[in-house]
Amino acid sequence: MQRTVMDFWVGVFVMAGIGALLILGLKVGNLTSYQGGDSYALLGNFENIGGLKIRAPVKSAGVVVGRVANIEFSLETYDAVVTLSMDSRYRFPKDTFASILTSGLLGEQYVGLLPGGDEAMLEDGERFIKTNSAMVLEEMIGRFLFNKAAGD
Amino acid sequence: MSTVAESTLVKFDNVSFSYGNTPILKGANLAIPRGQVVAIMGGSGSGKTTLLRLIGGEIRPTAGTVHVAGEVVHELSRNALFTMRRKMGMLFQFGALFTDLSVFDNVAFQMREHSNLPEDMIRDLVLMKLHAVGLRGAHHLMPVELSGGMARRVALARSIALDPMLMMFDEPFTGLDPISLSVIGSLIRRLTDALGMTSILVTHDVQESLQIVDHVYFLADGKIVAHGTPDEVRQSDAPFVHQFIHGEVDGPVPFHYQARAYADDLGIQSGGN
Amino acid sequence: MDVILIKQTAAVIQRIGHRTINSIWRLGCASHFILLVLLKSWTSFARPRLITREIYYAGVMSLVIILVSGLFVGLVLGLQGYETLQKFGSESAVGTLVALSLVRELGPVVAGLLFASRAGSAMTAEIGLMKATEQLSAMGMMAVDPVARVVAPKFWAGVFSMPLLAAMFSVMGVFGGYLVTVVVIGVDEGSFWSQMQNAVDFRYDIVNGVIKSCCFGVVITAIAVFEGFDAPPTAEGVSMATTRTVVTSSLAILGLDFVLTAFMFRGVA
Numbered sequence: 001m002q003r004t005v006m007d008f009w010v011g012v013f014v015m016a017g018i019g020a021l022l023i024l025g026l027k028v029g030n031l032t033s034y035q036g037g038d039s040y041a042l043l044g045n046f047e048n049i050g051g052l053k054i055r056a057p058v059k060s061a062g063v064v065v066g067r068v069a070n071i072e073f074s075l076e077t078y079d080a081v082v083t084l085s086m087d088s089r090y091r092f093p094k095d096t097f098a099s100i101l102t103s104g105l106l107g108e109q110y111v112g113l114l115p116g117g118d119e120a121m122l123e124d125g126e127r128f129i130k131t132n133s134a135m136v137l138e139e140m141i142g143r144f145l146f147n148k149a150a151g152d
Numbered sequence: 153m154s155t156v157a158e159s160t161l162v163k164f165d166n167v168s169f170s171y172g173n174t175p176i177l178k179g180a181n182l183a184i185p186r187g188q189v190v191a192i193m194g195g196s197g198s199g200k201t202t203l204l205r206l207i208g209g210e211i212r213p214t215a216g217t218v219h220v221a222g223e224v225v226h227e228l229s230r231n232a233l234f235t236m237r238r239k240m241g242m243l244f245q246f247g248a249l250f251t252d253l254s255v256f257d258n259v260a261f262q263m264r265e266h267s268n269l270p271e272d273m274i275r276d277l278v279l280m281k282l283h284a285v286g287l288r289g290a291h292h293l294m295p296v297e298l299s300g301g302m303a304r305r306v307a308l309a310r311s312i313a314l315d316p317m318l319m320m321f322d323e324p325f326t327g328l329d330p331i332s333l334s335v336i337g338s339l340i341r342r343l344t345d346a347l348g349m350t351s352i353l354v355t356h357d358v359q360e361s362l363q364i365v366d367h368v369y370f371l372a373d374g375k376i377v378a379h380g381t382p383d384e385v386r387q388s389d390a391p392f393v394h395q396f397i398h399g400e401v402d403g404p405v406p407f408h409y410q411a412r413a414y415a416d417d418l419g420i421q422s423g424g425n
Numbered sequence: 426m427d428v429i430l431i432k433q434t435a436a437v438i439q440r441i442g443h444r445t446i447n448s449i450w451r452l453g454c455a456s457h458f459i460l461l462v463l464l465k466s467w468t469s470f471a472r473p474r475l476i477t478r479e480i481y482y483a484g485v486m487s488l489v490i491i492l493v494s495g496l497f498v499g500l501v502l503g504l505q506g507y508e509t510l511q512k513f514g515s516e517s518a519v520g521t522l523v524a525l526s527l528v529r530e531l532g533p534v535v536a537g538l539l540f541a542s543r544a545g546s547a548m549t550a551e552i553g554l555m556k557a558t559e560q561l562s563a564m565g566m567m568a569v570d571p572v573a574r575v576v577a578p579k580f581w582a583g584v585f586s587m588p589l590l591a592a593m594f595s596v597m598g599v600f601g602g603y604l605v606t607v608v609v610i611g612v613d614e615g616s617f618w619s620q621m622q623n624a625v626d627f628r629y630d631i632v633n634g635v636i637k638s639c640c641f642g643v644v645i646t647a648i649a650v651f652e653g654f655d656a657p658p659t660a661e662g663v664s665m666a667t668t669r670t671v672v673t674s675s676l677a678i679l680g681l682d683f684v685l686t687a688f689m690f691r692g693v694a
Contacts, residue, residue: 009481010477012485013589016488016593017484017589018589020593234570237567238568246559248563261567262569265574
């Protein structure tokens with residue numbers, strides 16, 4: 001009797017614990033959109049990455065299709081090399097346009113992909129041909145004032 | 153082993169033991185024959201319990217050897233020691249029952265750990281052991297529900313669970329009322345004879361133990377200072393034995409702990425200021 | 426005068442040295458003991474019922490305090506987070522704040538502290554009392570190894586229970602945050618969950634949190650069983666060992682948490 005009561009409660013405890021782990025994974029975290037080992041890498045050179053961070057999302061048409069895996073400074077081209085870890089379900093044409101965008105006015109930065117029309121697809125380890133750097137607020141304001149002055 | 157006579161179960165050969173720098177035993181010699189109930193007496197802190205722990209192999213002697221059934225205890229491998237312990241039973245001072253197990257499970261503990269007996273056979277064995285100590289009706293109780301005397305009887309039933317050849321009793325009479333005390337005393341004697349065991353009692357309860365034992369050893373200052381049958385002991389006029397048996401305040405065991413001269417400590421003599 | 430000063434300084438240095446040597450020696454004893462526990466663990470795995478019993482005492486008995494504390498921590502986080510975020514007009518990010526604080530730090534750490542004081546101290550007290558009442562010696566004399574029979578099951582039960590308790594704590598916390606912000610204050614439910622799910626990464630946040638709680642489980646139970654087994658066999662000795670378990674394991678959790686955080690979340694978001 002005593003034994004079965006104890007077994008019952010230990011069973012409840014273990015199930016509740018595993019349930020809690022599942023809730024954490026599915027409801028709190030993004031396990032549903034988490035891609036396991038199936039990914040491929042794409043590289044992009046950007047003149048300025050602004051505030052882009054590792055693990056920032058890569059989106060196309062607003063859908064998350066990958067994440068930023070690594071950011072390095074290249075001594076050959078003197079710009080930033082960003083490695084993207086792409087979900088292998090999604091393939092993009094060779095002339096896809098990669099740009100660093102900001103969600104909202106002050107939100108996080110992400111990499112936006114605008115697919116081109118090329119027949120050939122980008123393969124693992126290949127580079128984007130066309131990239132667009134992050135908008136830097138100071139440059140934007142400076143350009144605006146310059147244009148304004150020129151227009152007057 | 154040829155040095156140990158066939159009839160001797162436990163033999164101490166010049167055994168010394170010390171805790172750190174505190175010597176407890178200084179060359180103790182004794183021999184305990186099979187089938188007897190032997191008492192080891194001595195004042196508090198004279199190392200009586202240490203003797204039992206040496207027999208059980210819980211501690212190693214710093215010098216000398218302890219033989220049990222012809223084997224040197226501290227030379228045994230771990231497995232051999234555990235095999236030997238299955239043939240030993242020990243009754244601890246306050247019983248040391250497992251407080252989270254019922255009386256039944258306490259007695260069944262060793263059978264379940266060391267044998268693959270079916271549960272209904274264990275049940276019969278446990279009830280037999282409990283019956284031997286008169287507590288068959290208490291098998292469903294928890295240790296906290298037992299009186300001191302009952303707890304000690306359950307512990308006795310537990311320690312004879314696997315029919316040991318050697319039983320050790322660590323102060324079996326401490327803190328018991330006169331009735332429980334006689335019950336435990338007569339149980340020790342009866343079970344020893346009925347099960348063909350050998351029993352070693354460590355105690356300082358003179359009157360009760362002299363009634364049930366075959367032989368008495370006196371331990372003082374880390375050595376065996378006297379021994380004999382109960383009758384010899386009662387008549388003995390050796391100063392230590394006399395003091396111990398009759399409970400005199402002063403004698404070979406002094407009332408005062410070692411100290412400087414009283415007058416010196418109080419600074420009465422002209423030397424102090 | 427100078428001689429006295431030198432002597433005093435020497436005495437202080439000596440005391441520091443003595444303390445240091447002592448604690449290193451104790452650490453060595455503890456490591457040796459835990460190694461022994463690991464080596465003798467096969468008995469407990471062969472008899473899972475022994476571990477089940479300990480999970481009941483370590484895990485199930487800690488459930489109430491863990492769930493209630495988790496709920497209240499979540500309520501407070503939600504309330505405070507909302508107060509602050511609302512000033513910047515981003516109160517819908519409150520879900521992110523609650524979830525990240527709980528999953529990364531508060532879940533493992535607070536659940537660990539509670540586990541140390543609820544289950545760890547009970548383990549120390551139980552082993553210490555068994556030692557003081559000679560139950561461990563009695564077991565040894567019955568040719569049953571007390572480390573394998575008593576200590577190892579407690580150790581594994583603690584290691585197993587701790588991550589589950591931490592996960593339950595986090596879930597209750599998130600639920601508390603949801604209650605106070607969405608149900609009571611009226612933050613939009615959709616953005617509460619979607620912002621949270623966007624920000625909480627499975628690999629980096631949740632898995633790291635679980636790894637943390639596993640580490641804490643090992644450390645807490647290791648300290649608890651060692652202190653119990655090492656306690657002087659007196660009432661005072663056991664009570665002091667119990668106190669030491671709570672103090673040492675709480676400090677160990679906080680220190681270890683810093684180290685683990687530094688390794689896990691360095692250079693990431």
